[in-house]
Amino acid sequence: MKLLVLGTGAREHAIAWKLKQFSHEVYLHPGNSGTLKAGFPNLTPAISLKEIAIQAKEKNISLIVIGPETLLAEDYATHLRHEGFLVVGPGKEGAQLETSKLFSKEFMLRANVPTAKFIVHNDMNEFKNQLNQFPYPKVLKLEGLAAGKGVVIAKNEKQAMEFAENIWIHHLFGALPQRLIEEEFIAGVELSYLGLCDGKTFIALSSSTDFKRVFDHDEGPNTGGMGAISPSPYLNVELEAKIDQTIVGPILETLQREKLDFKGVLYIGIMIDKNQNPFVLEFNTRFGDPETQSLMIRMESDLLPALIATAKKELSSALPLKWKKETAIYVVAASKGYPENPKTGDLIQGLELNCSETEIFFAGVRSQNSDLITSGGRVLGIGALGADSSKAREKAYRRLKQISWPGMHYRTDIGISK
Ligand code: AMP
Numbered sequence: 001m002k003l004l005v006l007g008t009g010a011r012e013h014a015i016a017w018k019l020k021q022f023s024h025e026v027y028l029h030p031g032n033s034g035t036l037k038a039g040f041p042n043l044t045p046a047i048s049l050k051e052i053a054i055q056a057k058e059k060n061i062s063l064i065v066i067g068p069e070t071l072l073a074e075d076y077a078t079h080l081r082h083e084g085f086l087v088v089g090p091g092k093e094g095a096q097l098e099t100s101k102l103f104s105k106e107f108m109l110r111a112n113v114p115t116a117k118f119i120v121h122n123d124m125n126e127f128k129n130q131l132n133q134f135p136y137p138k139v140l141k142l143e144g145l146a147a148g149k150g151v152v153i154a155k156n157e158k159q160a161m162e163f164a165e166n167i168w169i170h171h172l173f174g175a176l177p178q179r180l181i182e183e184e185f186i187a188g189v190e191l192s193y194l195g196l197c198d199g200k201t202f203i204a205l206s207s208s209t210d211f212k213r214v215f216d217h218d219e220g221p222n223t224g225g226m227g228a229i230s231p232s233p234y235l236n237v238e239l240e241a242k243i244d245q246t247i248v249g250p251i252l253e254t255l256q257r258e259k260l261d262f263k264g265v266l267y268i269g270i271m272i273d274k275n276q277n278p279f280v281l282e283f284n285t286r287f288g289d290p291e292t293q294s295l296m297i298r299m300e301s302d303l304l305p306a307l308i309a310t311a312k313k314e315l316s317s318a319l320p321l322k323w324k325k326e327t328a329i330y331v332v333a334a335s336k337g338y339p340e341n342p343k344t345g346d347l348i349q350g351l352e353l354n355c356s357e358t359e360i361f362f363a364g365v366r367s368q369n370s371d372l373i374t375s376g377g378r379v380l381g382i383g384a385l386g387a388d389s390s391k392a393r394e395k396a397y398r399r400l401k402q403i404s405w406p407g408m409h410y411r412t413d414i415g416i417s418k
């Protein structure tokens with residue numbers, strides 16, 4: 001079966017790499033110059049959804065995996081299903097679990113899954129009038145998609161007001177009406193619990209934890225993710241049973257009761273508090289980035305049968321996925337100035353060196369003559385497997401030291417537990 005993975009980044013590279021290991025023919029569109037060099041053809045560049053469908057049919061592609069949330073928000077999944085493809089990714093309705101924080105919080109309430117208490121503000125006046133509902137620190141979340149920039153943990157009133165002013169006075173997130181969700185802060189450790197989900201069945205994709213802040217020891221601004229470890233050091237059998245019972249079960253019941261069609265990846269972002277109780281922070285309706293890179297490195301089974309079963313709503317009869325016993329680490333290397341103001345156009349050196357013990361996945365790169373140069377904030381990442389996290393870390397960081405460009409930076413503590 002021929003497949004198409006839609007997206008530009010390292011997440012899509014990792015999914016395509018995993019599928020290719022089992023000899024499946026994979027297109028990656030639009031991909032990037034690194035994924036092209038790695039042997040994943042794209043379609044003709046800069047094409048519309050309609051053209052994607054035409055070209056995919058010409059190439060006899062049967063199954064399409066949608067990577068980024070922006071495409072899900074544009075309802076690519078429904079359109080491509082209507083064109084007759086098997087699609088992994090929810091339609092616009094199901095994607096609201098990610099694209100609207102309010103929709104997802106209200107869904108969580110109806111499903112009765114544990115989550116932080118919240119209130120909604122519609123404008124600056126409401127915000128000022130209700131400012132003292134929760135103690136500091138508290139969490140402020142812009143209602144819609146904001147590419148990782150829509151969440152602030154306000155330590156005091158000044159920081160809370162600053163964020164509100166950026167929304168409603170300086171219109172940093174656009175001029176349209178904006179809603180803000182204010183949440184109680186839950187202290188703890190984070191777990192990314194991803195699973196293939198067809199609305200009736202959820203098959204966990206092992207577990208992982210990502211490292212969101214730009215600098216070591218969780219300092220600096222939030223990013224799209226600076227690295228990940230799988231399995232998550234914070235998950236154990238007891239906790240997983242609790243998650244299945246109090247979170248996954250109720251979600252599936254609610255999806256069915258409300259007839260919300262969902263065929264894709266459900267990413268449940270979980271905070272585990274000091275009493276080992278899980279709280280849902282957010283849903284994403286796609287593979288996480290960079291969690292997926294660490295998961296694909298650890299996955300032993302062929303991913304394709306599970307993807308087909310998801311797209312056909314037949315997950316209940318799919319075989320269980322097998323995972324390597326080792327630990328996988330994935331470290332992102334970013335360009336100078338990331339996340340605020342990434343510098344691009346720098347020559348990447350050291351890619352040709354031997355790397356049999358690691359995998360490289362490309363994101364923000366493009367070709368210049370026969371070289372690759374940086375073209376985005378998160379440039380590439382290195383993944384490695386080891387008997388434990390320190391062995392995996394040794395390998396990944398050994399490889400990273402061979403690669404360079406001016407201003408390249410990465411966290412040195414990926415995989416170290418809190
Ligand atoms: P979200 O986009 O909702 O996952 O939020 C981004 C990040 O903000 C999460 O990964 C957490 O690190 C943090 N966060 C979100 N909600 C809360 C909360 N209620 N309590 C503590 N931290 C949170």
Ligand code: GLY
Binds near residue numbers: 210224225284289290
């Ligand atoms: N790693 C967080 C995300 O994919 O949204």
